[in-house]
Amino acid sequence: MAYLELEGLSFTYPEAAQSALTDISLQIERGELVALLGATGSGKSTLLRLLKPELRQNGTIQGEVMLDGRSVDSLSSRESAGIGYVAQNPDEQLVTDKVWHELAFTLENLGAPREQIARRIAETSAFFDIDSLYSRDTATLSGGQKQLINLAAVMTADPELLLLDEPTAQLDPIAATRFIETVCRLNRELGLTVIVSEHRTEELFSLCDRVIVLEHGAVIYNGKPREIAERISSDSPYLSFLPAAARLFRLTGGRGEAPLSIREGQRYVSALKSRTTAAFDAPKPAQAEPALELKNVYFRYERNGSDILFDLSMSVNSGEVFALLGSNGAGKSTAAAVAAGLRKPLSGSVKLFGKRLKDYHDGSLYRGNLSLLPQDVESLFLCDTVREELKGCEEVLKDFPYDLSRLYDRHPYDLSGGERQLVALCKVLSTRPRVLLMDEPSKGLDGGMKRMLIELIKEFKAKGMTVVLISHDVEFAAMCADRCALFAQGGIAAVDTAERFFSDNRFYTTAASRMTRLIAHGAYTVERAARILGGDG
Amino acid sequence: MKGFERLNPLSAALYYLCVLGLSMFSMNPLMLVISLFCAVLTCIADGTVKARGHLFALILFIVAAVLNPLIVHKGATVLFYLNDRPFTMEAAVYGVTAAVMLTAALYWLRSLSRVFTADKVMYLFGRISPKLALLISMTLRYVGLFKYRFRRIRDAQRALGLYDDGNLIDAVRGNARVLSILITWTLENGIVTAESMEGRGYGSGRRTSYAPYRLHGTDAVFMLLTALLTAIAVAGTAHSSAVFYPELNFDLLNPWGIAGTAAFSLLSLLPLILNAKEAIRWRILSSKV
Numbered sequence: 001m002a003y004l005e006l007e008g009l010s011f012t013y014p015e016a017a018q019s020a021l022t023d024i025s026l027q028i029e030r031g032e033l034v035a036l037l038g039a040t041g042s043g044k045s046t047l048l049r050l051l052k053p054e055l056r057q058n059g060t061i062q063g064e065v066m067l068d069g070r071s072v073d074s075l076s077s078r079e080s081a082g083i084g085y086v087a088q089n090p091d092e093q094l095v096t097d098k099v100w101h102e103l104a105f106t107l108e109n110l111g112a113p114r115e116q117i118a119r120r121i122a123e124t125s126a127f128f129d130i131d132s133l134y135s136r137d138t139a140t141l142s143g144g145q146k147q148l149i150n151l152a153a154v155m156t157a158d159p160e161l162l163l164l165d166e167p168t169a170q171l172d173p174i175a176a177t178r179f180i181e182t183v184c185r186l187n188r189e190l191g192l193t194v195i196v197s198e199h200r201t202e203e204l205f206s207l208c209d210r211v212i213v214l215e216h217g218a219v220i221y222n223g224k225p226r227e228i229a230e231r232i233s234s235d236s237p238y239l240s241f242l243p244a245a246a247r248l249f250r251l252t253g254g255r256g257e258a259p260l261s262i263r264e265g266q267r268y269v270s271a272l273k274s275r276t277t278a279a280f281d282a283p284k285p286a287q288a289e290p291a292l293e294l295k296n297v298y299f300r301y302e303r304n305g306s307d308i309l310f311d312l313s314m315s316v317n318s319g320e321v322f323a324l325l326g327s328n329g330a331g332k333s334t335a336a337a338v339a340a341g342l343r344k345p346l347s348g349s350v351k352l353f354g355k356r357l358k359d360y361h362d363g364s365l366y367r368g369n370l371s372l373l374p375q376d377v378e379s380l381f382l383c384d385t386v387r388e389e390l391k392g393c394e395e396v397l398k399d400f401p402y403d404l405s406r407l408y409d410r411h412p413y414d415l416s417g418g419e420r421q422l423v424a425l426c427k428v429l430s431t432r433p434r435v436l437l438m439d440e441p442s443k444g445l446d447g448g449m450k451r452m453l454i455e456l457i458k459e460f461k462a463k464g465m466t467v468v469l470i471s472h473d474v475e476f477a478a479m480c481a482d483r484c485a486l487f488a489q490g491g492i493a494a495v496d497t498a499e500r501f502f503s504d505n506r507f508y509t510t511a512a513s514r515m516t517r518l519i520a521h522g523a524y525t526v527e528r529a530a531r532i533l534g535g536d537g
Numbered sequence: 538m539k540g541f542e543r544l545n546p547l548s549a550a551l552y553y554l555c556v557l558g559l560s561m562f563s564m565n566p567l568m569l570v571i572s573l574f575c576a577v578l579t580c581i582a583d584g585t586v587k588a589r590g591h592l593f594a595l596i597l598f599i600v601a602a603v604l605n606p607l608i609v610h611k612g613a614t615v616l617f618y619l620n621d622r623p624f625t626m627e628a629a630v631y632g633v634t635a636a637v638m639l640t641a642a643l644y645w646l647r648s649l650s651r652v653f654t655a656d657k658v659m660y661l662f663g664r665i666s667p668k669l670a671l672l673i674s675m676t677l678r679y680v681g682l683f684k685y686r687f688r689r690i691r692d693a694q695r696a697l698g699l700y701d702d703g704n705l706i707d708a709v710r711g712n713a714r715v716l717s718i719l720i721t722w723t724l725e726n727g728i729v730t731a732e733s734m735e736g737r738g739y740g741s742g743r744r745t746s747y748a749p750y751r752l753h754g755t756d757a758v759f760m761l762l763t764a765l766l767t768a769i770a771v772a773g774t775a776h777s778s779a780v781f782y783p784e785l786n787f788d789l790l791n792p793w794g795i796a797g798t799a800a801f802s803l804l805s806l807l808p809l810i811l812n813a814k815e816a817i818r819w820r821i822l823s824s825k826v
Contacts, residue, residue: 054735081738092729095737096671097678098656104747108667109738117747135656135749139681154737342692366698378722379686379693382714413725431698 001069002027003193004051004161009063011046011217016059020046021217024063028195028210030160033187035204035225036197037241038214040416040446044197047214048163051195052083067161081110084159088166088444090146099133099141102149106157120156128152128182142329144175148182155186162186164196169417169444172328172472173200180204199446202511205229205243206260213238229258240447244511244526251530265515273519275534290354291318291435291466292339292370297348299338308334309345310490316435316468318353321461323469323477323498325508326487333375335487336439336470340372341365352435371433375440377424381412386423393430400426401459402452418449425456435466442476454480478502478510478525499524539583540811545756546657547664552759552807553649555767559801560641563774564781566630567789568801569637575805576644582809585651586644598640605632613783631781648808660748667746679723686722690715759807766804773797 006026012019021043028034038044049055051065053072065072072080087093096102103124107117125131128148133141141149147167154162164183168176180203186192198204205211211228213221221228221238232238234250242250245265246258252272259265292315299309308331316322326332337343339350341357350357352370360369374380383389387408390397397404404426407419415423421441428436438457442450457480460467471477477484478498485495486508494501502513502524509517509524516523516532523529541549560572580586586594605628607619612627655677663670691711694700700711734740776793780786788794 052736055732077741078738081736081741085736087729087733089726089729091682092726093733094678095730095734096674097681098674100749101674101747105734105739106737108671108745108747109734109741111743111745113745114747117745118749137681138678139685150733157738337692340692340696342695363698363701366696370696372693372696374689374693374696376686376689376693376722378725379690379718380697381721382718413721427697 001066003030003032003068004028005064005066007064007066009047009050009061009065011043011050011059011061013057013059019217020059021050024217024219026212026219026222028193030193031187031191032193032210033184033208034195034210034212035201035208036195036212036214037199037201037238038197039448040418042214043217044214045165046217048085048165048195048197051161051163052085053077053080055085078110081106081157082159082161084151084154084157084162086147086150086154086162086164086167088169090143090150090170093150094138094146097137097139099130099136099138099149102138102153103156106153110157117156120158124152124156127185128155142175144171144178144328147171147175147179151179151182160193162192162194162196164194166197166199166444168198168200173474174327176200177203180207201241202243205241205246213241225260226257229260237448240451245515247526248512248515248529248533251526252533262511262514265511266518269515269519269529269533272533276520276532288317288319290315291352292316292468293349293351293354294335294339295349295351297335297338297345297350299334299343299345307346307490309338312338312348312491314485314492314495316466317483318434318466319461319464320482321457321467321469321480323471323481323484324487325471325474325477325484328472330487331490332470332472332487333439336372336437336468339468340370340437342372366431368432368434370435371428371431371437373425373428373436373438373441375443377420378413380424380427381420384411386410386412386415389423390426393426395432396426396429401456416449417444418446418452421445421449421453433465435468436460437468437470439470440472441469442471442473450476450479474502474508475510475525478512540815541808542652544759544811545750545752546653546660547752548756548759548763549652549657550661552763553645553652555763556805557642557645557649559767559770559774559804560638560645564634564638564779565774565777565789565798566634566637566779566787567798568770568774569634569641571798571802572805573637573641573644575802575809576641576648579648579808580644582812583648583651585647590647594640594643597643598636601636601639602629602632605629605635611782627781627783627785630785634779634781657750660750663746663748667744670746671744683719683723686719687715690718690722694718759811763804763807766800769800770797770804773800 006024009021009024010019011021024047036044036047049057050061051072053075054077094102095105100121103121104117107120125134130148130152133145133149138146138149168179171179183194183196184207187194196204205225208225211221211223211225212219213228221231229242229246232242239247239250243260245262245268246260248265249258249268254268259268294312294314297309297312298307300307312335324332324335334343338345341350352365357365381389385408386404389412402422404422407415407423412420412423441453445453457467469477469481481498483495484498484501486493496504499522502509503517503521512526512529513524516529520532523532560569606624609628610623610625612625614626615623616626617624659670659673662673691700694711694715700715701707773793773796777789777791777797779789
């Protein structure tokens with residue numbers, strides 16, 4: 001008998017016409033690392049929640065979940081705490097104000113004696129390498145650190161099964177990689193059984209033992225990563241679940257075993273070298289007047305604090321899509337707030353269409369000139385329904401390529417991350433801005449939603465709007481930006497056209513560029529690489 | 538961290554309770570002067586009070602000392618008349634004594650607020666009730682989170698052109714809107730926190746309360762010593778007397794009084810002694826290297 005067995009598991013939310021999960025049967029062996037993939041709303045979260053009794057939502061369950069030969073329903077709440085669960089949002093899962101207290105919290109709840117708590121905290125923080133954070137306030141940590149603390153806190157209870165629900169969705173790529181690597185270590189070194197649902201599969205796909213893909217609440221793929229990579233064809237909607245190497249392989253008509261990692265991808269690409277067509281023509285930098293200009297801007301939050309923005313200068317041309325890239329916590333959002341006139345720089349100037357921000361009087365800056373899509377779109381929602389929320393946005397909705405009317409009667413908080421983003425975008429566009437700043441617009445979105453957003457941004461550009469993306473998502477920026485800037489140490493370390501930016505960067509670049517940089521210049525997205533390598537992409 | 542600050546918060550709490558209690562409830566001028574002297578020394582030694590702090594204390598001292606004889610006209614020895622009102626020596630001495638007490642208490646409280654970080658306060662509450670400790674810890678987290686979110690929401694609304702604090706009515710309206718969003722946002726997200734707590738076994742039975750402090754042998758010795766010295770000082774205060782009105786009549790230097798004052802002096806010097814001991818040991822150890 002397998003360690004975890006699901007037998008004919010179905011689940012229906014109350015008053016829902018369709019079941020969220022239908023007849024799912026799975027066997028997972030002890031020590032397996034399972035990647036659970038699927039679009040938003042495919043039932044990944046629902047499935048994970050059914051495996052842990054306290055997290056089950058209201059609804060009708062059919063079928064059985066057996067853990068180590070016992071039904072999970074029969075677990076006491078203490079035993080059930082031995083099933084670790086980490087969700088998407090790093091902030092909301094923290095309970096206390098200090099890191100040490102957060103680590104102690106789980107064992108405190110289980111009534112463990114002091115000595116055991118001290119020992120387990122010491123062990124865990126050594127394993128996770130978070131010793132230096134021990135006495136910090138949880139509020140001062142970065143998103144990646146918070147998520148590591150959440151994982152470590154769950155691990156103090158010594159679970160045998162770990163359930164992770166999109167744990168890296170809110171993290172920047174570097175923090176996400178570190179998180180996934182830590183999960184892998186838990187699996188490899190401690191033999192922990194892990195089920196992790198994810199949108200970002202670049203590393204996970206080649207590291208996991210098994211991939212399960214859900215569609216509308218049913219399992220459509222279940223097998224070893226290589227088998228799955230073989231079964232997903234180039235026209236499948238699930239192509240975006242594959243890592244870049246496998247995607248490129250499919251798009252260039254590769255046969256047989258698909259490469260999964262960057263290294264394998266490089267090998268595949270160099271075998272195709274002879275097929276390489278001519279390189280891309282470098283796009284002529286269009287002479288445009290600057291829309292948004294920051295000159296020698298300095299900014300700090302506290303009088304005696306360190307500078308968050310240090311000699312920041314950048315110039316965004318009118319009509320282009322400009323991406324400001326950098327890791328989380330580097331100060332990008334602060335840069336956006338200064339550029340949007342929400343924070344006054346300590347010194348330096350910010351100009352919009354050649355006019356200083358402070359010369360836009362009586363709020364004229366935010367009417368028809370500049371708008372900001374904030375990182376937490378929840379900060380925009382005031383009403384109980386989407387309909388009320390979108391009052392005054394009729395103009396925008398008329399030209400909006402996606403129909404939002406089916407969402408009208410729902411509460412903004414009941415929408416998926418992507419849908420919220422679209423509603424927020426409509427609100428922000430209602431002021432008819434000429435320059436739109438978007439702060440981490442791709443955060444937490446699945447592949448389909450990201451493509452939708454990219455199409456929207458391209459359309460904004462076609463209409464002559466200037467778009468500034470503030471993002472840590474390199475792959476996302478590569479798909480839509482004309483020019484990219486690397487934000488570091490409070491200023492701009494490099495700024496270039498997307499083509500040169502991604503091709504010349506060694507570390508801070510896309511998976512496609514890493515695979516192709518030796519044989520072709522400018523193939524920085526999988527689609528461009530496929531085109532150059534003679535595929536049908 | 539120095540020797541005194543490294544003690545268990547319980548020891549430190551007992552210590553400040555005793556020193557502050559003795560300084561505030563005995564009107565023994567000798568003990569008060571010693572208290573003030575030691576408190577100032579303690580604050581200077583660990584850099585708690587900077588020049589501005591001392592200036593403030595000095596002003597407080599002068600005001601408190603001068604105010605009493607200006608208001609109170611009791612006392613037999615009239616020094617001079619001010620606006621036809623007698624200015625007496627007794628009232629002046631009482632004023633200075635009260636000022637010494639006030640300033641000494643101020644310095645001890647400053648030292649206390651330096652030693653008692655939020656963590657230690659939490660620990661003390663945790664000894665009383667683990668639930669209360671958790672509640673405080675969660676509240677502290679929320680205070681920071683609220684501030685941060687309030688700012689984010691205000692920014693987002695301002696960029697939509699919906700927040701304006703140009704005049705009072707707009708400011709009230711704008712802030713009400715921000716607050717409303719903040720509450721919805723927090724309540725919605727509170728579900729995630731609740732699930733995280735439940736998922737980690739909260740409410741599954743009896744809880745324990747963990748704190749990164751232990752009671753060491755040093756703490757036991759320190760607490761015993763503090764209690765003993767305090768007892769002697771209390772006995773000394775009880776056997777000595779300081780009468781200010783109508784005439785000054787101090788009986789401080791009887792055997793009990795002397796013992797009590799000596800015990801109190803030692804008590805007031807304890808933090809300095811503990812820290813100095815460590816500094817000396819540090820010197821010796823590093824000179825051997």
